[in-house]
Amino acid sequence: MHAHSSATSSAPLVDVLASLRERVMGVSESVLSTADGLLVAADTDTAQPEAIAALAAATLGLGARMAQQADAGSLRDVVIRCGGGQIVVLSVGDRALLSILGDEGVDVAALQRESPAIVEELLALLAADVPS
Amino acid sequence: MTADGPDPRSADTEGDRSGRSGSPRNVPALLLGLRQERFSGTVRLFGAPGGTIHLRAGLIHAIETPGTPSVESALLKSGRVDDESWAAGLSAVRDTDGLGAALVARGSVGAAELEVVCAGTVFEGAFALAVGGPGEWETGDPAPTVLSRYGVEPQSVAEETTRRLALVSRLWGSPAELARARALPAGRPDVPAERLPHRYLGLLALANGRRTSRDLAFASGRGLFGVMVDLIRMNGLGLVQWEGRAPAGRPSTAPRVVGDGRVPAPAPSPVPTAHLPRRVPGGRRAGHTPDGARPSGGPEPTAPQAGL
Numbered sequence: 001m002h003a004h005s006s007a008t009s010s011a012p013l014v015d016v017l018a019s020l021r022e023r024v025m026g027v028s029e030s031v032l033s034t035a036d037g038l039l040v041a042a043d044t045d046t047a048q049p050e051a052i053a054a055l056a057a058a059t060l061g062l063g064a065r066m067a068q069q070a071d072a073g074s075l076r077d078v079v080i081r082c083g084g085g086q087i088v089v090l091s092v093g094d095r096a097l098l099s100i101l102g103d104e105g106v107d108v109a110a111l112q113r114e115s116p117a118i119v120e121e122l123l124a125l126l127a128a129d130v131p132s
Numbered sequence: 133m134t135a136d137g138p139d140p141r142s143a144d145t146e147g148d149r150s151g152r153s154g155s156p157r158n159v160p161a162l163l164l165g166l167r168q169e170r171f172s173g174t175v176r177l178f179g180a181p182g183g184t185i186h187l188r189a190g191l192i193h194a195i196e197t198p199g200t201p202s203v204e205s206a207l208l209k210s211g212r213v214d215d216e217s218w219a220a221g222l223s224a225v226r227d228t229d230g231l232g233a234a235l236v237a238r239g240s241v242g243a244a245e246l247e248v249v250c251a252g253t254v255f256e257g258a259f260a261l262a263v264g265g266p267g268e269w270e271t272g273d274p275a276p277t278v279l280s281r282y283g284v285e286p287q288s289v290a291e292e293t294t295r296r297l298a299l300v301s302r303l304w305g306s307p308a309e310l311a312r313a314r315a316l317p318a319g320r321p322d323v324p325a326e327r328l329p330h331r332y333l334g335l336l337a338l339a340n341g342r343r344t345s346r347d348l349a350f351a352s353g354r355g356l357f358g359v360m361v362d363l364i365r366m367n368g369l370g371l372v373q374w375e376g377r378a379p380a381g382r383p384s385t386a387p388r389v390v391g392d393g394r395v396p397a398p399a400p401s402p403v404p405t406a407h408l409p410r411r412v413p414g415g416r417r418a419g420h421t422p423d424g425a426r427p428s429g430g431p432e433p434t435a436p437q438a439g440l
Contacts, residue, residue, distance in 0.1 A: 022312075025181050025198045025346060045342055083208060083215050103350040104205055107181050107198035 013041035016121045023114045026106030028085075031099045032092065032122060033057065040096060040126075047101060056099040059089045077115075090115060092122045153270035159261075162269065163286035166190050173274050179267025183257060186275065188229070191283025194250065195257025199264055199311075200349055200356035203232075203253050203278040209353025212249070213240050225276070232278045243281070250280035256355035258293045260346070263307045263356070296357050304364045311356075314375040315348070315363050316341035323369055332366055335359065341375035 017030045021043070029047050032040040037057030042049035063078035077090035088100040088111065098119065100111065154162070159177065166175070167190030175185040183197030196202050207213040213221075217240035224234040232250065236243045300307045316339050325333065331354075338351045349359045366372045 021342065026350070028342070028347065045340060083218075103347065105198045105201060105350050109178075109182060110180065110198075 010041040012125050013122065014043055016118060016125065017041060017043035020100065020114070020118060023118075024102075024107055024110045026102045027100055027111070028103060029101040031056065031101075033097050033099070035091070035095050035097060037097075052099050052101075053097075056089045056097040059099075060091060060097055063089070088115075090119070092119050093126065096122065096126055098122065151271065153268060159266070159269060160286065160290040163187075163190075163192070163290070166271075167286050171271070174272045175269055176272060177261060177267050177269045179261065179264050181260065181264045182267055183261050184275065184277075185257075186277055186279060188274075188279065188283055190286070192254050192258075192286055192289055193279035193283045194277050195254050195261065196277060197257050197260050197264075199260030199346055200256040201253070201353055203250050205350060206249050206253060206353050206355075207241065207246075207278075209350070212245065217241075229274075229276070229279050231276065232281065235278075246278075247281050250278060251282075251284060252355060254280060254284050255289060255292050255296075256357055258289045259296050259355075259357045262293050262297055263311050265308065300357075300360055300364070303361070307360070310360055310364075311345055314341055314344050315339040315367075315372045316375050318370050318373045323371070328371070331358075331362055332371065335362055335366065336371060339363075339372055 013032055017032060020027050020030050029042075029044040031042045031044060031047070031049050031052040033053030033056050034040060035057060037054040039050050039053040042052070044052070059078050059080070060075070064075045067073065067075040075091075077088055080087040080089075083104065085104055086102050086106050086108075088102075090098050090100075092098050098115075100115075102111070159175075162175065163185070166187055170189045172188045172190075175187065177183050177185070177197075181198040183195060183199065185192060186194040186196070194203065201209065204218070208215065208218060213235065217235065217238060221231060221235040221238055221240060224238065225231045232246055235241050236246060297307055300310060304310050315335075317336050328336075334352050335348055338348050343351065345360045345363055346356055348354075348363070349356045352359070363372060367374070
């Protein structure tokens with residue numbers, strides 16, 4: 001799984017994202033973006049991946065500012081709860097963000113259980129981006 | 133959550149009413165025990181999916197699980213209650229059990245209509261928990277949610293869940309496997325769209341190869357069991373097929389039902405009859421029963437001798 005071409009190596013990332021739907025009941029779509037909001041990979045149906053990617057950066061930035069202002073310690077993730085669904089944004093290392101879209105019944109316990117492993121798998125794949 | 137659980141391990145544990153926990157298999161029996169104690173509180177299940185069973189005087193008044201839409205989802209998704217009324221109902225609640233009454237008092241939903249949705253959701257929740265398989269459980273204090281006004285006997289819930297599991301198993305196969313299957317519209321339906329029920333059309337519009345039965349249930353605000361049964365029937369009509377790893381629709385259902393019982397029976401019968409007359413005449417009786425006695429094996433009939 002070497003990065004022979006950085007533009008075409010998103011398939012393994014998409015596989016990891018798609019596996020989220022298998023692992024966590026209620027997850028419907030997910031988007032991986034750079035920390036500054038550029039789309040990296042997406043497993044989406046109706047959501048606009050580029051828009052989600054950009055908003056993820058803004059969302060997590062706002063969350064971090066709020067956490068700082070409230071003196072609540074380091075930010076874990078941002079959860080947006082809505083009448084018909086939930087969105088979770090969390091950071092993947094220092095340079096990437098993961099946005100997870102689910103319906104209102106998403107298995108939050110399973111999501112919390114699985115997301116560290118997902119983040120780790122994504123990090124391993126993204127590590128190839130950095131020339132050593 | 134099936135009806136055939138053995139004695140509850142929990143019922144004879146320490147006497148205080150909350151904070152107990154235990155192993156999975158005996159949840160229906162646990163609920164029967166709690167019914168006898170007239171327990172009020174919650175039973176939290178840690179499975180995949182887990183869920184929360186809300187009990188009042190031992191009767192099941194609500195089940196919440198990620199496996200099927202809650203009363204809230206069912207009311208909001210179906211349009212019976214709008215978001216504003218829901219929020220207003222929430223703010224009017226005085227105690228943990230009052231949300232349903234608050235919604236009715238505000239005229240957001242009819243009392244009977246609400247009760248139908250609540251009781252239906254109890255059965256759907258039990259089915260979803262049963263499909264998800266067993267997990268650990270613990271009891272706890274009462275928690276706020278929309279409760280059925282009258283509650284349902286745990287025995288009825290267990291019996292109905294057993295019936296539903298048996299129905300899905302008979303029509304399709306393993307309910308857990310069906311729960312993982314993702315449906316998408318098939319190319320050429322055998323029935324014209326205008327003759328299909330609204331339920332089917334609604335599911336067809338939502339099925340995209342990414343959604344499981346459970347996802348379709350949430351997207352449409354319907355219960356898991358109803359969606360599963362509709363999908364099985366739609367699969368039979370050539371309306372939907374299964375995406376990805378799940379076996380392709382029609383070929384897999386037919387052999388699953390017929391094959392187990394009938395295929396092994398006719399096959400062995402001609403083989404032994406061709407050979408038995410040549411061997412020891414007294415061995416015929418024993419030679420009939422084990423159909424594994426193949427001609428190509430040893431000619432010496434060891435089994436009949438052992439039988440004598």
